[in-house]
Structure formats: structure tokens, C-alpha cells
Amino acid sequence: MPLWKTCASESPDIYATARAVEGLAKARIPETGVSPEEAYNLVRDELYLDGNARQNLATFCTTWVEDEVHKLMADCIDKNMIDKDEYPQTAEIEARCVHIIASLWNSPEAEETIGCSTTGSSEAAMLGGLALKWAWRDRRKKEGKPHDKPNMVCGPVQVCWHKFAKYFDVELRQIPLSEGSLHMRPEQLKDYVDENTICVVPTLGVTFTGVYEPVKEICQELDRLQTETGLDIPVHVDAASGGFVAPFLHPELLWDFRLDRVKSINASGHKFGLAPLGVGWVIWRDKKELPSDLVFNVDYLGGNMPTFALNFSRPGGQIVIQYYNFMRLGWDGYRDIQSACAENAQYLAEKLAELPELDILYDGNGALPCVCYRLKHPDKAHYTLYDLSERVRMNGWQIASYPLPSDMEDTVVQRVMIRHGVSHDAVEQLYWDIKKALNYLDKNNIKWSEAGPSFSHG
Template sequence: MSDLYIPVYSTDIAQQALPEDRIPEMSHSPETVFNLVKDRLMLDGNEKQHLATFCTTWTDNEMDELMKLGSVKNLIDKELYPESAKIEQNCIRMLADLWHAPDANEAIGTSTVGSSEAAMLGGLALKRQWQASRRAKGLNTDKPNLVTGPVQICWKKFCAYFEVEHREVPIRAGELKAHPDDFLPYIDENTIGVVPTFGLTFTLVYEDVQGVCAVLDTLQYNTGLDIPVHVDAASGGFIAPFVDTQKDIVWDFRLPRVKSINASGHKYGLAPLGLGWVLWREKSDLPDDLIFYVDYLGGDMATFALNFSRPAGSVIAQYYQFLRLGKLGYAEIQETCMGTGQFLAGLLGEFPELDVLYDSVDGLPGVVFKLKDNVDGFTLYDVQERVKSRGWQTAAYPLPQHRHDTVIMRILIRNGISATLMKSLAQDIRNIINRLAAIPEPDVAMA
């Protein structure tokens, strides 16, 4: 009998474990398979309680519908889908304007599958520009290096994949980011560029892009070395332009030394997963040899991404968000996230065992804290493991490089994470610490 006439959970495929290693021989009804796969997905975590990710976990029905429409549109095929291609360019010009490019209408950039691809394209442009400059002077190009502060793993991948020495500037004791002056000793004639991070993965604070550029300006004045800057604004690129207390931070194309910027549309850009952006200050900052032209899709099309075929849905969804929210809507959402982070920081700051290092004021929405030095008998890894039993996903890890002795916990706030949820999280952390410290008190409810 066909699956169409049998109750879902009485079908042959439902009466045994779903295939995991081989494609099954027989076909089955879509309703049956849909429900069985949906059941598997129920075992995933709850996105609302995932406080370790920067990525968008809330979408509205209209965005979902546009994603569905875009799922069959191949963004690379600009001849067949010219309007989708125009929408991508609309987004690029909007971002160029947001990030103060000299001429937003002449901006050059591309969407990517995420900020990691965007970062690698920015890094490749730096390397090719450095190589061209060195060859024009008759100098060797054997030992390129890239100077960064503590960075997300994508930059380590870039250096490994594209044979660039990575020089990582350590964080000073008691600080949460690299100091601009500390970049200088790592720079030489083989430095292809410097990458400050505008919203550190580890501590959520902004590195001082303007300060780094000032150090490089002085270096050029004294030595003639002209070192470009690429800003990794994966998260901060969609926060600072909209948060009232951060709008005056100068980090983007207002700084002449900033040649390129990457950001994640699928993080605080509020687009669904699978979208990054990279923009260059001027067309001359993107080497021609990184641009390829293809004619086998029906027209002569330029492409300068590492990826090729991909659906247009996430780009269309980003455009929808720009139109639907506007600057006012983005400001309301990001200000709310910042406020929720400050609310949580206030609750955790009352715990005598915790030392709040970052309180969601001058960087990304979220909280970073550590155990006070006089606390022993348990670690933040113990806290992290036990909050999982309440459904919460948090991130506990040591600070980078010379600060490995300091273990911190990071809690991120995104659109859809409410103060009510954060009050519940704080209560759970309080009760867990009580148990770990073996304090003979009953569970408490926070006022």
C-alpha cells in the first residue's frame, strides 16, 4: 500500500531507524518523510537559548517567503536573474553609504556566503596589491605577513591557505583588546596589511581602528612604509552605525587608510544565515587579476568571489530588511540588544563570585565575565556544562595568547533575546553557582 494511505508513523520507513549511510531503494510520500525529518530536527538545541552565536536566529514570515522565492535563483547567473543582481548592487551601495565610502555610487563589493569568505577576499586583495607594488620595485615577494590583533579563526585560515605569515598582537594584562602602539613592532616591509577587528569575537569590544591608522600614518611619515588597513567588522559594522553612543566612533572609510571592510549580513545585519559582505574603498583597491569573467551562463559576467553558484535568497532578505526596518528600525533593535546586555550585566555584577569585564556599553551587545580570583572549587567550564541542563548554550574559553590563564564566559545578545530570558538565565547561573560552591541554601528566585 502507498504511504499516501497509511498513517505517518505506521509506514515502513517510520517503523525503523531512518537511513544514515545509504540512500534507500524505495520512494516515500513527502508528508511521511517531512514529519520524520522534522522529528529529527526537534533534537537540535533551542535557538532562543543559544547565547554563544552571533548569527540571526529570528526571521519573520515575509522574510521566509522571500528566502523561498530566492532559493531557486542562482545569484551568479546575472543574465537570467538581472533583478536579483541589481538587488545585490543596491545592498552594496547602501552599505557603502552607511560606511562612508568616498562615492557610494561607485562602490565595488560583493556578497559572500559569510564573513569568512568576505575576509579572505579582503586578505587576497591586500596580498595581490602588495605583490604588485613589490614587483614594480624589483623586490621579492617571498615572505608576506599579515598583522592582526586577536582574530576569529577565518584569518588564521586565510594565512594558512594563502601562504601568508600571521603575526598576532597580544592583549596587554588587564586589557580586552590589542593596543594600537603594540601593532608597530610586528610590521615591516613584507606586511601586506593590518587587520583591526571592530567587535572582537573573544571580548566583544572594538579595537581602536582610528588609533591603529594613526600609528601607521606616523610609520609612513618616518619610514615611507604605506601599510593598508582592512577592517573586520563582521559584527560591529551593523552595530556602531545605529547605536547612538557609537555613531561618532571613526572606524570605516572615513579613515583614508582603510581600504576594505567585511561584515556579516547574517549576524547583526539581521539577514538569515549564509550572507557576508566585503566592500573596497575604491575600484583601484580591488586588483583586476581577482576579477574573472564567465560567458557560459548566457552573458559575459564578472565574478570575484571564492564561491560560485548559490541562491539569491539571503541577499534578497538583506534588501528586505534594509527597506523594512530602515535606519530607525535597525537603531531600535540594536539599542534594545545593547540595553538587554546591560540589564544582564547588572544582574551578574551583583554576584560576589563574578567579575564583569564587559558590560555591553562600548562594543557589541553582550556580557563577558570571569570568576573572581578568590573563587575556587569550580570553574566557568563547570558553570557552562551545568547551564546546558537548563537548555542554555554559552561560551567559556581562555583569552588569547599571553592571557591564557584568564578564563572568561561570553553571553551574546541578539534580536529576539529578551530581558525576561536574561533574568531567567541569571537566576539559573545563581542557582548553579550555589550548588557548585556547596552553599547550603535553597534555590533562590530573583526579585
């Protein structure tokens, strides 16, 4: 008989129980359960094998929250936000967030416009795209024209737009990059848009590099094309990260509903909105921009309620925390946090620029609080940025390394995100760890390890 079998099933020590010695179930549910304390500790031990989220500088997502956030999340664990009849105050809080965000993005009808929460900016982007596809299709039907070949035009976009195009049968026309430009340029649009274009999607905070695409100039170019060709093409702004940065750090920048051509905007609450995973937001310029065909009325939850999200049952906690953040921090608090992140990103860029091996592509000025760089002489180096990622991970840091989209697939970059909770001292330590890792790689003939792209869209 194995020694552990002699242990009492109610051992006073968690690590002397049968489940701790034998191991947790891996493929099927166990026949008997254990105490809450035992289950908690053994499952928590599994999580120790994950990376340290605070050192994950590949992700855009919130990794630090106040104790009060934990308490409010616990208070909301039983709230299904879709059930607005049963939880009317949670529904009211969601509506307040919609109007606050609409105001933040300068909606002309902020107190009346329509929008909703989602599980993240990817779902929000898809809702924005669907509304524009439906509106385009309806126009084409009224004009008696074909409506079976919709397309959308964009620069280097997050993978959710590739999913949108595939899932909803829309041709994605992605404008390629070129050396010296990290985003689509307005003058390129004329070669990609036509009468079947449902929208142009500029990104306020390109996932690959952190830069803003020039939304105002894109709208101006579309104005010019309309004058020349008659094509009236709307804009949806993917502000997954920049939507909660630009209003506080770059208020003079025209990218939002101040531009008439912008019909809808999506953003992640759980990125620079500072809410916990996962909540996103989509806001339409005004109610007429959301086709009624996309709104469903549900009458089996205790009342007749409209819904237009892709997901149905969802927890209400993240929405409540988004509202908590608005009340807790206010405009000044958000500005101070985003400013601190930007200052730390710019400091890191200044330090990394001193290293002869690296070429800074984006230094944290003017867009998202992050740094993007490449090897200055990749053809002469006997290592890659993938090797550098592996090396600094020995100190716990997770840094995204990946090739840029077409036509710059041969350019491999690293991107370091500086979020709320990443202090100046942490940035300083990261710099020294990168410097030490480069020194090690320079002195040792690595000859390209098996390390490959490590890329976080979220």
C-alpha cells in the first residue's frame, strides 16, 4: 500500500492529503470532492507556474487594481448583466458608462447616443463592423445595386478584424507598411477603396508598435475622394487602447466624434480604461448609425429588453468597476496615471536608445505609453530579438517579439507596454536586465536558438 494511503483523509495538513500526494484530476472529474481550503490551495499552487502578470510587458491589459476593486468584484459575482430586469442598477451603471465614454469621445449626442459594454474591444470592434456592413447593404439595396462583395480598408490591425472579415464574409484590404512609416498613410486610400467599401478602420494605438494612425487626415482624404468620386465612406476608429489615453494625454488631437465621418468607436475598458479583464465598449455617433435589424428584444428574463451584443450572459463586475474608476479617479486621476505611464515609457526609450544594438522605432511620445525597437544591425548579429526575449524572461520579464505585417515581414521588433502599476524602478531594472542580456548574447555565439515570435494582442 502506498505510504500516502495510510494518511488520514482529513489530515490537518493540506500537503499530506490524498489529493496533494496523488495529484489533481487531469482528464475527468474526481468521484469525491475535498474541502474548500484544500481545493483553493492546490489550485492556487497550479497558478504559480504562470508568469508574473506584473512583469508581463507584452500585454496591454490591466494587471494591478486596488483592494476595493477586489471587494466590488466579489459583490458582483452573482450579477448577470444581461438580465436588466433582475439587476436594474447594474444596467443603469452600464448606461452611465456609455454616456460618460460618449462624452469623453466628444459625441454630439452624448446623453442620448447608443452603445454597450462587451467582453472586450474585439467584440466591440465586430459590433461596429457589423453595423457598418448592414448600413452599407441597406443603402445598396435601396439603390438597386449588388451587395454581395463588401470590403473594409485598414492598416496593420489587430487579429480581431481578420476574424471579423472571415466570420462575416467581408474582404479585408490591409494597406501594407513601408520603411519609414509604421501605419497606413492617407494618400494610399485611393488605391483601396471603392463602392463596396463598408468602412475605413484607422487604429488609435497600433497593436504592433503603439503609434496612432492619423484619423483626421484619413477623414480629410475620404472627404476629398467623395468630392472627386462621389464615394461616401464612413470611418470606424479602433481605439482599443488609445480611446482611454488620447482624451487625457492628447486632448487637442482630432480622432473622435468631432470628425463627422467617424460613425463608431470601440475601446477596451480592461486596457488603459483600468478595469479588470474583460470589458470593452462600442459607442455609435448617434442612434441612427446602429441598424435596427441588429437589435434583438428578449422577453424571457422578466421583462422585454433590447440587446445587441454578441455574447449573452456576462458578469457585471467589470462594468461596475469601470464606473468605480470613473468616480474614483475622475479626469485628473486618469490624466495623472496615463502621464506617469508615458513618462516611464519615454524614460525607458531614452535609456534603450543608448544601447548600440537597438534602433528605437517608437519612443512613447505622442501615442500609447510603450516602446518599440528593433536590432540596429540584424544581419550582422548572431542572435535575434527572440533570443533577447528568452534571455530577459530568465528574470521574469515577458516582452513581445514578432515580425511586422506586410510589406515589412523581414523586420522583427520588440514592444514593451508600460501600464498602470509599472513603476520607474521597474523600468530601470528592466533596462539593466536588457543591457545584461544583450551583453551576454554579444559575447556568446548563440547562433539563433529555437525561440520564435511571442506576441500579445491583448
